[in-house]
Amino acid sequence: MALQRIVIRGGGELHGEIPISGAKNAALPLVAAGLLTPGTLILDNLPELADVGFMLGLVEQHGAALARGPRHVEITAERITNTTAPYDLVRKMRASVLVLGPLVARMGEAKVSLPGGCAIGTRPVDLHLKGLEAMGARIELADGYVHATAPKGLKGTTIRFPFVSVGATENLLMAATLAEGETVLDNAAREPEITDLARCLEAMGADIAGIGTERLIVRGQPALHGARYSILPDRIETGTYAMAVGVAGGRVELVGARPDTLEDVIDVLNRCGVEVTPTERGMAVKRNGHRVAGVDVMTQPYPGFPTDLQAQMMVLMATADGAAMITETIFENRFMHVPELARMGANVTVHGASALVRGVPRLKGAPVMATDLRASISLVLAGLAAEGETVVNRIYHLDRGYERVEEKLGAVGARIQRVPE
Ligand SMILES: CC(=O)N[C@H]1[C@@H](OP(=O)(O)OP(=O)(O)OC[C@H]2O[C@@H](n3ccc(=O)[nH]c3=O)[C@H](O)[C@@H]2O)O[C@H](CO)[C@@H](O)[C@@H]1O
Ligand SMILES: C=C(OP(=O)(O)O)C(=O)O
Numbered sequence: 001m002a003l004q005r006i007v008i009r010g011g012g013e014l015h016g017e018i019p020i021s022g023a024k025n026a027a028l029p030l031v032a033a034g035l036l037t038p039g040t041l042i043l044d045n046l047p048e049l050a051d052v053g054f055m056l057g058l059v060e061q062h063g064a065a066l067a068r069g070p071r072h073v074e075i076t077a078e079r080i081t082n083t084t085a086p087y088d089l090v091r092k093m094r095a096s097v098l099v100l101g102p103l104v105a106r107m108g109e110a111k112v113s114l115p116g117g118c119a120i121g122t123r124p125v126d127l128h129l130k131g132l133e134a135m136g137a138r139i140e141l142a143d144g145y146v147h148a149t150a151p152k153g154l155k156g157t158t159i160r161f162p163f164v165s166v167g168a169t170e171n172l173l174m175a176a177t178l179a180e181g182e183t184v185l186d187n188a189a190r191e192p193e194i195t196d197l198a199r200c201l202e203a204m205g206a207d208i209a210g211i212g213t214e215r216l217i218v219r220g221q222p223a224l225h226g227a228r229y230s231i232l233p234d235r236i237e238t239g240t241y242a243m244a245v246g247v248a249g250g251r252v253e254l255v256g257a258r259p260d261t262l263e264d265v266i267d268v269l270n271r272c273g274v275e276v277t278p279t280e281r282g283m284a285v286k287r288n289g290h291r292v293a294g295v296d297v298m299t300q301p302y303p304g305f306p307t308d309l310q311a312q313m314m315v316l317m318a319t320a321d322g323a324a325m326i327t328e329t330i331f332e333n334r335f336m337h338v339p340e341l342a343r344m345g346a347n348v349t350v351h352g353a354s355a356l357v358r359g360v361p362r363l364k365g366a367p368v369m370a371t372d373l374r375a376s377i378s379l380v381l382a383g384l385a386a387e388g389e390t391v392v393n394r395i396y397h398l399d400r401g402y403e404r405v406e407e408k409l410g411a412v413g414a415r416i417q418r419v420p421e
Pocket of ligand 1: 055121122
């Protein structure tokens with residue numbers, strides 16, 4: 001794909017409505033779950049994103065047949081013909097590691113390239129591997145690959161996570177559905193995407209208790225069957241566009257949003273003066289004239305403030321009337337947007353895991369470089385608030401997680417364009 005950039009002329013308010021897509025971070029494990037059954041898993045409300053395309057390509061090369069329509073896929077893994085997830089696919093997207101649990105559980109074997117570090121931190125997968133080991137798999141690491149074998153199948157056990165991990169919870173939850181006996185996952189992640197995965201697994205015949213809590217109890221089944229499931233709306237996309245309205249001003253209805261999946265974020269927005277109200281179709285977000293107030297936030301596992309909205313929140317605080325302390329507790333290197341925002345006139349000082357943001361009346365347009373998905377969209381938001389022109393380079397990260405971003409923002413009045421680099 002040719003390199004592209006996004007050009008934004010800031011300063012205008014946003015008015016109208018934005019449709020919210022299906023959640024990327026629910027879609028990825030749900031596609032992997034298609035490997036658990038020889039039956040057909042039908043997923044609706046599938047977001048059209050680069051990451052979803054990578055994940056579908058991955059399950060396809062494991063032997064799944066795909067039938068795709070708009071926002072819809074049918075995955076039939078009648079036979080798994082290949083249990084190796086190669087480096088070339090895994091390096092494009094870390095969530096590829098989510099095929100490990102389903103493959104070992106169903107086939108007794110899998111070889112998955114180790115995902116490696118990425119821009120936001122080292123991101124090891126030790127909890128995924130320890131959990132599979134506790135379920136009886138033998139784990140070997142060689143040549144950059146994890147080779148997991150469980151020729152007699154996985155066995156249920158109790159796994160207590162030392163800290164909360166979304167991916168490890170998902171991988172082991174999927175593995176446990178086909179294990180022999182009962183698996184207890186303690187200190188499990190409670191993100192809405194995990195609830196979505198658990199509900200879909202139930203529809204496929206899994207027996208799971210404690211859904212939505214930090215203790216998941218799974219009674220393994222000999223096999224799962226096909227099902228049809230509609231993916232929940234993306235709470236991170238919702239929060240991002242809510243913050244865009246906070247940054248630019250105006251009033252926008254986020255159609256299809258599920259406010260119950262982002263209560264903490266809505267509370268923060270209301271406290272800083274961005275009005276969020278539920279509507280019949282989703283939620284409405286409004287800011288009129290006045291500058292927002294500074295509000296401190298700390299990222300936390302769900303139901304706390306999501307790390308995936310930290311960069312966008314920083315942009316909102318960058319133009320606040322006052323100061324805000326933003327603390328990142330999930331990833332050790334998730335402030336790469338700070339130097340780029342500074343080039344646009346933001347006043348941010350980083351001390352370890354905290355960033356002190358002193359609001360300025362106005363940001364200024366500049367050419368900037370996107371380093372990861374949420375950093376990229378934060379620069380787009382900054383461009384909406386800035387005087388003059390902002391050019392965001394290296395936008396392929398954006399297409400991993402935001403569907404038709406320039407169309408969605410353009411439709412509510414943003415002056416935004418995608419152009420070749
Ligand atoms: C595809 C997907 O859903 N991605 C999300 C998922 O990522 P992901 O599932 O990778 O994030 P985790 O919740 O696992 O990571 C949380 C923390 O635990 C660490 N860790 C994790 C696993 C492990 O085995 N060992 C370990 O040390 C990570 O490096 C990180 O510091 O949750 C993150 C936290 O909400 C989000 O930012 C990502 O958008
Ligand atoms: C970090 C993210 O995704 P991933 O875990 O797929 O890298 C994200 O969605 O912000």
